[in-house]
Amino acid sequence: MQPLETTDSCCNVIHEDTVTQVREAAMDEQAVTDLAAIFAALGDPTRVRIIRALSVSEMCVCDLAAALEMTQSAVSHQLRLLRNMRIIKRRKSGRMNYYSLDDEHILTLFETGLHHVTHR
Amino acid sequence: MQPLETTDSCCNVIHEDTVTQVREAAMDEQAVTDLAAIFAALGDPTRVRIIRALSVSEMCVCDLAAALEMTQSAVSHQLRLLRNMRIIKRRKSGRMNYYSLDDEHILTLFETGLHHVTHR
DNA sequence: ATAACATATGAGCAATTGTTCATGTATCAC
DNA sequence: GTGATACATGAACAATTGCTCATATGTTAT
Numbered sequence: 001m002q003p004l005e006t007t008d009s010c011c012n013v014i015h016e017d018t019v020t021q022v023r024e025a026a027m028d029e030q031a032v033t034d035l036a037a038i039f040a041a042l043g044d045p046t047r048v049r050i051i052r053a054l055s056v057s058e059m060c061v062c063d064l065a066a067a068l069e070m071t072q073s074a075v076s077h078q079l080r081l082l083r084n085m086r087i088i089k090r091r092k093s094g095r096m097n098y099y100s101l102d103d104e105h106i107l108t109l110f111e112t113g114l115h116h117v118t119h120r
Numbered sequence: 121m122q123p124l125e126t127t128d129s130c131c132n133v134i135h136e137d138t139v140t141q142v143r144e145a146a147m148d149e150q151a152v153t154d155l156a157a158i159f160a161a162l163g164d165p166t167r168v169r170i171i172r173a174l175s176v177s178e179m180c181v182c183d184l185a186a187a188l189e190m191t192q193s194a195v196s197h198q199l200r201l202l203r204n205m206r207i208i209k210r211r212k213s214g215r216m217n218y219y220s221l222d223d224e225h226i227l228t229l230f231e232t233g234l235h236h237v238t239h240r
Numbered sequence: 241a242t243a244a245c246a247t248a249t250g251a252g253c254a255a256t257t258g259t260t261c262a263t264g265t266a267t268c269a270c
Numbered sequence: 271g272t273g274a275t276a277c278a279t280g281a282a283c284a285a286t287t288g289c290t291c292a293t294a295t296g297t298t299a300t
Contacts, residue, residue, distance in 0.1 A: 011182040011192055011246055014216070022173045022187040027234075032172075034237040036165045043160030045152050046258080052152075053142045061277055062131040067142040072131055074259055076278060095267040095276050096134070105236045112232045114147075116225045117154040131276055166288080181247060194289055196248060201288095215246045215297040 041085045042110065046070070046078055051101065051110055054088060058100040161205045162230065166190070166198055171221065171230055174208060178220040 013019050027035075041047065049068050053059060061079065065072045079099055082088045089102040101107060133139050147155075161167065169188050173179060181199065185192045199219055202208045209222040221227060 011185065013186045014180055014182050014246090018177050018179060019183045019187045022176050022179065022183075025172070025176045026169070026187075027172055031234070031237060032165050032168050035233055036163055036168045038163075038233055038237055039159050039168075040163030043156055043158075043163040044258080045156045048152050048156045048159075049146070052145070052147055056142050056145045057138050059138060059142065060134055062134050062275095063139045063142075065131065066133045067139045067146075071260070072277070073261080073279085076276095077258075080278075097277060103236075105239075109229075109232050109236055112229050113155055113158055114151070116223075116229055117151060117158055119225075134276090164288080182245095191290075192247070193249085193291080197288075200248075217247060 037085065038087075038109075041082060041087055042113070044078075046074070047082060050075070050078060050082065051087070051106070054099060054101050055107055055110070058091070058098050060096045060098050062096075064099070157205065158207075158229075161202060161207055162233070164198075166194070167202060170195070170198060170202065171207070171226070174219060174221050175227055175230070178211070178218050180216045180218050182216075184219070 042051070046068070050064065053064060053067055059067070061072060061076055064070075064079075065075045068075065079088065079090075083090060083099075086102050087106050088099050091098040091100070162171070166188070170184065173184060173187055179187070181192060181196055184190075184199075185195045188195065199208065199210075203210060203219075206222050207226050208219050211218040211220070
């Protein structure tokens with residue numbers, strides 16, 4: 001635990017106990033990074049549409065591009081990103097690649113966010 | 121509802137019924153934008169730390185900067201962003217500004233994400 | 241009034257991001 | 271084999287982002 005210094009900030013600590021309390025409750029660096037990365041992955045309109053689409057049905061890249069009226073390349077780039085984040089998974093079948101949500105948790109997170117947005 | 125054209129994509133529609141089904145289930149543009157914006161607001165390590173801190177206690181900018189070991193200016197900029205998104209709210213008191221989470225929903229969303237990240 | 245402090249904010253800049261374009265790989269039909 | 275199709279991917283480029291720096295605003299103390 002670091003001493004309560006101001007470091008390079010311009011102002012001083014006002015409530016020393018609060019600062020200490022918050023520092024003790026701090027998440028570890030890995031959790032912060034991972035959590036931010038998951039939210040960031042969901043934080044783009046195109047990827048929101050993709051996840052929404054895949055929540056309806058498993059889909060191939062081709063159909064996704066058509067449904068979202070986007071380039072196959074653009075969709076493919078985003079699919080790779082979502083797959084790297086383990087948000088979606090791929091099933092190969094012949095020359096087609098079928099994508100689907102990797103986990104039910106993702107849908108829960110997605111719908112929690114949607115609920116927040118639509119209720120107000 | 122648009123006809124099932126390929127638009128500027130390179131490939132054709134494979135499963136016409138699936139594409140139609142996905143298009144019918146599509147979110148309206150505003151919901152897509154709002155949802156992406158909320159997730160994007162949570163999708164940054166600094167803002168994750170800020171929200172975590174404010175989940176412990178209401179805090180002034182000064183203490184937040186000290187707790188996160190960041191510049192007052194950097195924190196202030198992010199606070200403005202979060203406030204514009206209605207994720208946090210401000211309570212003025214003298215020359216101090218106390219920030220806190222705007223809504224319990226935010227904490228639910230935050231913890232749902234955290235749960236997803238820590239369980240695997 | 242003057243100084244000190246808490247905070248906000250605009251400009252600027254490096255880093256990241258989302259798309260397009262061109263091209264590569266893999267599978268199928270012939 | 272050749273061509274067509276489904277998809278992946280690197281490069282490039284414009285747009286966005288998160289910070290720093292300087293400065294402005296507003297409150298308190300003297």
